[in-house]
Amino acid sequence: MGVIKVGTSSWADQMLIRSGWYPRAVNTPAGRLGFYAERFPLVEVDTSHYAIPLPETAAGWVNATPPGFTFDVKAFRLFTGHHTPVAALPAELRPAGGSSRIRWRDLSAGAYDELWHRFHAALAPIAAADRLGAVLLQFPPWLTRGDAAKRRIVDAARRCRPWRVGVELRHSSWFTDDAVVDTVTFLREHGLSYVCVDMPQGHPSSVPPILTATADLAVVRFHGHSAAWASGDKQEKFRYAYGAAELRRWSELLRELADQCAELHVLMNNCCGDQAQRDAARLAELLGVAVAGQPAGA
Numbered sequence: 001m002g003v004i005k006v007g008t009s010s011w012a013d014q015m016l017i018r019s020g021w022y023p024r025a026v027n028t029p030a031g032r033l034g035f036y037a038e039r040f041p042l043v044e045v046d047t048s049h050y051a052i053p054l055p056e057t058a059a060g061w062v063n064a065t066p067p068g069f070t071f072d073v074k075a076f077r078l079f080t081g082h083h084t085p086v087a088a089l090p091a092e093l094r095p096a097g098g099s100s101r102i103r104w105r106d107l108s109a110g111a112y113d114e115l116w117h118r119f120h121a122a123l124a125p126i127a128a129a130d131r132l133g134a135v136l137l138q139f140p141p142w143l144t145r146g147d148a149a150k151r152r153i154v155d156a157a158r159r160c161r162p163w164r165v166g167v168e169l170r171h172s173s174w175f176t177d178d179a180v181v182d183t184v185t186f187l188r189e190h191g192l193s194y195v196c197v198d199m200p201q202g203h204p205s206s207v208p209p210i211l212t213a214t215a216d217l218a219v220v221r222f223h224g225h226s227a228a229w230a231s232g233d234k235q236e237k238f239r240y241a242y243g244a245a246e247l248r249r250w251s252e253l254l255r256e257l258a259d260q261c262a263e264l265h266v267l268m269n270n271c272c273g274d275q276a277q278r279d280a281a282r283l284a285e286l287l288g289v290a291v292a293g294q295p296a297g298a
Contacts, residue, residue, distance in 0.1 A: 002218075002258045005070055005133075006284040007042030008276040009221065009269035021274035033064040040280060042070045042133065044221075044267050049074040049138070051088045052119050059125040070133040071126050072166070072219070072265055076119055078104050079156055080139045089115070116159050127163060133265055134164040134193060134217055141205040145173040150186060157192055166219045168195035175208055187214040198250075199223040211253055213260035220254065222279070224270035239272040242279045251286035 010016060011033055026035045036043065045061075047053065061071065078084040083101045086094050093111045095102060104112060126132040137156050143149050157165045167187060169175075174183045187194050193215040197207060200223070211220070224240025231237060242250075258264045266283065268276040 001255065002261045002263050004254065004258050004264045004266065004287055004289045005042040006266045006280050006287065006289060007040040007044065007070075007268075008271065008280050009044040009267050010046055010271045010276070011036040011043050012047075013271050015273050016271065016277070019273040021277055030060060030064040033061060037065040037069050039277075040284075041068060042072065042265055042267070044136070044269075045071050045073040048119075048122070049077050052076050052115065053122045055121050055125055058122050062125050062129045062131055065131065067130075069131055070265070071131055072133040072136055072267065073123060073126070074136045074138060075156070075160070076115065078102075078107075078115065079119070079159070080137050081143060081152065082140050090118070123163070132163055133263075134166045134219065135160045136166045136168060136195065136219070138168040138195075139170060141170040143169070144171050145179055145183065153192070154190055157190060164193065164215070164217050165191075166193040166195045166217070168197065168221070170197075170205055170207060172207055175210065180210065184210075184212055184214055191215050193217045193219055195219045195221060197221050197223060198225075200225045200227075211257045213257060216262040217265065218257055218261040218263070219265045219267070220257070221267045221269050222250075226270075238270050239275075240270045241275055242270070242283075244282075247279065247283050247286055251283060254283075254287060 012029060016022075017032070022032050022035055026032055078089075081104065083103060085101055086099065093107070093114060095106055095108070095111070099106070107115070123132060123135070137153070137160070139153070143152070153167060157167070169183070173179060184194065194210070194212060196209050196211055196219065198209045198220070199206060201208070222242070224238055224242065226237055226240045254264065254266060266280075268280040268283070270276050270279060
């Protein structure tokens with residue numbers, strides 16, 4: 001069975017900070033990350049989706065965590081086709097014109113290449129310290145299956161190399177009965193890790209949680225099943241506590257998935273208060289996996 005690492009999709013969310021999960025004396029960004037890393041061996045970096053961090057910021061993350069800790073880092077949203085506020089770009093790379101939001105095609109080739117260069121520079125301290133798990137390419141819900149979309153995915157993944165790449169697809173066209181095998185085969189042929197998501201079903205953005213490994217690393221992200229998923233309210237959208245029976249069943253499924261790969265990353269993204277941390281700890285216990293610095297069952 002492959003190595004299983006369990007963590008959450010945030011360590012600095014304001015709702016988490018206000019929840020009281022961190023002791024009052026742990027009141028700095030570095031202190032909070034260090035406290036988190038004493039309890040979990042894995043975290044997802046979400047802030048990089050909204051803006052490319054500075055290399056000094058990433059170096060600070062490394063300094064706050066022990067050897068063996070792992071960061072899965074979301075790619076900057078412009079790279080995956082999301083509409084991006086111009087203000088999220090460095091001033092010298094912003095295109096001329098009055099638009100407040102842009103897509104990647106609105107940039108010159110030189111500016112786009114430079115953004116990728118800065119993204120690599122930002123992640124370099126994490127990779128150099130052997131703490132980079134994978135770059136997560138989270139594509140928008142409107143990316144429908146097709147040859148052009150596949151070329152877009154391959155190009156973004158190529159720009160992430162030599163790092164491992166996870167791909168999260170959020171349009172149902174990739175997972176219809178006649179498409180799912182092709183989707184899995186496509187990812188496997190290009191050495192890309194399929195990112196499985198547990199989420200509410202029956203919504204336009206819903207995709208099924210298909211548990212399969214397409215590379216040496218597999219990733220499963222847990223959104224929960226809030227009835228308010230389509231509300232647009234982030235706090236309510238992720239307000240969900242996994243029940244004991246759900247977590248037991250998922251622990252069985254995750255062990256089976258870990259038999260298909262060298263490493264499995266499990267990330268709780270029901271980030272409302274400290275619910276993700278609580279559910280991650282319960283799931284890790286069911287899986288019998290160690291938290292950072294402690295043997296399993298400690």
